[in-house]
Amino acid sequence: xxxxxxxxxxxxxxxxxxxxxxxxxxxxxxxxxxxxxxxxxxxxxxxxxxxxxxxxxxxxxxxxxxxxxxxxxxxxxxxxxxxxxxxxxxxxxxxxxxxxxxxxxxxxxxxxxxxxxxxxxxxxxxxxxxxxxxxxxxxxxxxxxxxxxxxxxxxxxxxxxxxxxxxxxxxxxxxxxxxxxxxxxxxxxxxxxxxxxxxxxxxxxxxxxxxxxxxxxxxxxxxxxxxxxxxxxxxxxxxxxxxxxxxxxxxxxxxxxxxxxxxxxxxxxxxxxxxxxxxxxxxxxxxxxxxxxxxxxxxxxxxxxxxxxxxxxxxxxxxxxxxxxxxxxxxxxxxxxxxxxxxxxxxxxxxxxxxxxxxxxxxxxxxxxxxx
Numbered sequence: 001x002x003x004x005x006x007x008x009x010x011x012x013x014x015x016x017x018x019x020x021x022x023x024x025x026x027x028x029x030x031x032x033x034x035x036x037x038x039x040x041x042x043x044x045x046x047x048x049x050x051x052x053x054x055x056x057x058x059x060x061x062x063x064x065x066x067x068x069x070x071x072x073x074x075x076x077x078x079x080x081x082x083x084x085x086x087x088x089x090x091x092x093x094x095x096x097x098x099x100x101x102x103x104x105x106x107x108x109x110x111x112x113x114x115x116x117x118x119x120x121x122x123x124x125x126x127x128x129x130x131x132x133x134x135x136x137x138x139x140x141x142x143x144x145x146x147x148x149x150x151x152x153x154x155x156x157x158x159x160x161x162x163x164x165x166x167x168x169x170x171x172x173x174x175x176x177x178x179x180x181x182x183x184x185x186x187x188x189x190x191x192x193x194x195x196x197x198x199x200x201x202x203x204x205x206x207x208x209x210x211x212x213x214x215x216x217x218x219x220x221x222x223x224x225x226x227x228x229x230x231x232x233x234x235x236x237x238x239x240x241x242x243x244x245x246x247x248x249x250x251x252x253x254x255x256x257x258x259x260x261x262x263x264x265x266x267x268x269x270x271x272x273x274x275x276x277x278x279x280x281x282x283x284x285x286x287x288x289x290x291x292x293x294x295x296x297x298x299x300x301x302x303x304x305x306x307x308x309x310x311x312x313x314x315x316x317x318x319x320x321x322x323x324x325x326x327x328x329x330x331x332x333x334x335x336x337x338x339x340x341x342x343x344x345x346x347x348x349x350x351x352x353x354x355x356x357x358x359x360x361x362x363x364x365x366x367x368x369x370x371x372x
Contacts, residue, residue, distance in 0.1 A: 009079050011055070024111075084117065107364070110138065111353055112138050112140045112160055139159055143297075161347075165350035179264065190220070192265055197233065205240070214322045220329070269336075270288060
């Protein structure tokens with residue numbers, strides 16, 4: 001029996017990264033029912049419980065080495081692991097995973113990564129050096145490919161799509177229960193808002209409050225999707241701005257699994273997202289969205305699907321969100337049809353990531369047979 005080890009930003013309670021993990025585990029088990037799957041996680045007991053896998057604490061060197069020793073293949077990602085905009089410490093951690101795989105002689109697949117930003121010369125050099133030693137590389141967008149070529153990665157690179165496009169939604173009865181418990185009338189046409197902390201001023205929330213009022217005038221029911229618990233202060237800031245202009249608060253849903261998040265998004269007609277995987281899950285649900293380019297990966301995704309993307313409000317504090325939505329919302333049904341046309345291609349591209357894993361394990365078997 002083969003064993004693969006998945007390394008990423010897992011166990012932090014972020015729906016986006018958990019969607020990658022859920023879709024990957026689900027897809028691998030469908031293809032290789034006997035495959036042993038283990039995961040490096042910040043919360044090993046929760047990851048083991050939620051996905052039925054063996055999990056190891058990602059910051060324990062003895063546990064990581066033990067997990068590597070038992071693995072036939074290291075699956076690195078998905079997600080935006082190789083970047084130093086968060087901190088160089090984050091990049092150093094993930095590069096150390098690649099270095100450990102190299103010195104232990106373990107094959108590595110760079111799995112649907114979003115690369116960058118890579119600002120430091122040293123970070124670029126280390127990334128180039130280690131990626132030129134791995135077995136396979138797939139990235140989820142053309143901009144990641146261009147950056148890897150720019151820094152000197154010469155290995156073959158496949159441009160695929162995010163693994164979350166393979167996720168299956170929670171059953172409709174469960175979705176209905178979630179909405180009811182959150183005080184949301186599921187018979188209303190919903191407009192989902194997914195916010196995140198950033199360097200936004202009070203003017204941003206005032207602008208968003210006006211946009212919420214516009215959505216209500218258009219007979220859309222604004223709802224907040226909380227992708228990570230640390231997003232709650234932003235939810236509270238928006239609702240305070242609404243109170244200030246005598247508008248009702250916006251209800252929210254939180255604490256969802258990735259499949260539940262996909263399920264509730266499918267009930268919507270429009271999505272305004274400040275996290276990449278909100279936009280990815282909305283696209284999977286066939287729901288047109290508008291992004292905010294807090295991170296370059298959001299811009300890359302939106303441009304790839306010809307979806308509108310607003311500039312980071314930290315750099316353009318006078319953005320009029322109401323005006324942006326007025327330009328987009330009336331066109332949402334046409335955009336939804338366009339997404340339905342593109343979705344099979346995205347799912348097929350995401351499946352190629354799983355094919356890389358299966359093909360690499362198959363080649364490993366062939367090599368062993370020739371040696372014997």
